[in-house]
Amino acid sequence: MKNPYAQALYNAAQKDGADAKDLVARLVKLLEKQGRSKLLPSILQDLQRIEARNAKVDSVVEVAHEKDSAHALKEANALGIHATKTHTNPTLIQGWRATAQGKLFDRSAKRSLIELYRNSIAHH
């Protein structure tokens, strides 16, 4: 079970204009007031766990060929994916794909070809 303080702190830190130093100071003050200062180490541990988990679902844009980077980033930004660089993944064959905030945006030829293959064998 995750520490609700850690989750609340993480959520607050994600908001635009959030000041991390101020948030931590306010949390420490609140815990002292409630006599729960002993929770601080476990809050830190859980915060690190949340960070690590979200790193897995961080925004990543992959392109099949490096020359498509600019175009892919432009399309991804239009979809609300805030990434500044791309990774080259030749297995995509053509196009790009991005993962951000638990969502997958896929405009790669690999996916289309796999589906084409599955549909064709399903009809035989």
Add this chain to the structure above:
Amino acid sequence: MESIIKKIEQEIAALTPTLREEETGVVRATGDGIAEIDGLEGAVMTEMVLFDPTFDRTLEEALKDSDQIYGLVLNLEEDGVRVVILGDSSKVYEGMRVRRVPALAGTAAGEAKTGRLLSIPVGDELVGRVVNPLGEPVDGKGPIKGTKLMPIEREAYGVMDRAPVNVPLHTGIKAIDAMIPIGRGQRELIIGDRGVGKTTIAIDTILNQKSEPEATRPICIYVAIGQKESKTARIVADLTEAGAMEYTIVVTAPASSPAAFQFLAPFAGATIGEHFMEQGKDALVIYDDLSKQAVAYRQMALLLRRPPGREAYPGDVFYLHSRLLERAAKLSKEKGGGSLTALPIIETQEGDISAYIPTNVISITDGQIFLLADLFNKGQRPAIDVGNSVSRVGSSAQTKAMKKVSGKIKLELAQFRELEAFMQFASDLDSETKKRIDSGQRMTQMLNQPQGKPLPFEVESAVIFAAVNGYFDSFEPSQTSAAEVRLQDFLQREAKDVLKTIRDSKVIEEATEASLRAALDKFVARMAPKTEATPDAKADVTTLEMPVEAAEGIESAE
């Protein structure tokens, strides 16, 4: 050929992939058929998710292993979901991407904009096939076409959509049709130890539907849960040989299949049955057996870290069975008048019907057929314990003909069971007790029925009529079974018209009764041992009593 390849190459070169947006998660941990997934915040209970092995593979690798592995969301947690893997769990690995599957347009899930709830294909094309709980064929007869998808978890019909159970479902087993009648839309539990004939009753019921007119013949669905594949194969072979697969569907989740399949199989059977019920047809679904489903559910619940309750079953094991069995119904005319009859089977340990799962299912169902190992070992087939067996709604569905002939059987047999212990002191018994014991023995013998030989309803009625009216009294109690078999043969040869009248009218009117009595007199005159008493009931009493009284007189004189 070259031109085709060139064309395909051109098509691929010109391919402009379309953009797909999907919610995904990542497998955090996996083991024992369960996967913990980070993400998938929008997933709902019983939603399907797709494990995507193609995400981090090359196209070539992905095409080599193109089997898709689905999962079923069963735990919604704060930071992710727990999913039961419906397939080869060894192919699921940590870090694997998992996608939600979009709902089909036009379905309730589609309108609610949730993912696709676990659904299976249903339709007339399933009849005669053997499928797994996902509706995929496992009989090697090729794909099943022309089906539609229905979610396997559905809410049962409400009070206003239902009608009272009033149409009989004949099992072809004399003891059941006479004493524990089953109606279409009823839920009747078959309960007993292992190897006492539970499955036999269910299979005989399926076989007997062949004698029903095609228009009213129920579609039968046999759901094998945690059974040996050899047993299921034998059942399918028997049904095929008897021509019963023409109206039967087998759903199998063998003992070797994952617990999730064994948990899902009954729901798949209910969904297939509901499809036919909603078309205004009758359907019969047999869950063989729900004890194994409960065990599979317990395994899943423990692996999903749900708190264990009594006998380590999860707290909602009652709801598991109640929501399944509530789906059996007789629909109102407005809803098409179809029905779904359920015959769940429960295996007991040492005849203990007061264990957790048996009591749960007994309280949910509309009655139970309790089979006793002792009776089975004594040679009684089916080994029904009449005292503990009951049908709560079936009597209103019983035909008038059967009601008329079977009125006193249950009471007589119950009295016989009480007196049975005294049988070994036969020589010391008074005439009344001895007569009762003889009559009970004859009745028990008459109700004996070999496996795989269900009887049409009219033959059952005629045979029970003969037994109740003393036509077997001229035979030794031990010879009643043989005499009964001869009577069936005799009636089908020489009283065809009488049987037809009973079958068509479903009643035994005065004229029919007279014809039946005449036929039975003829049978007794021809078949009964000449030295024995006449079959006339009133005459019997005196003629049978005389020798006993005489014997008593001799004994007292000594």
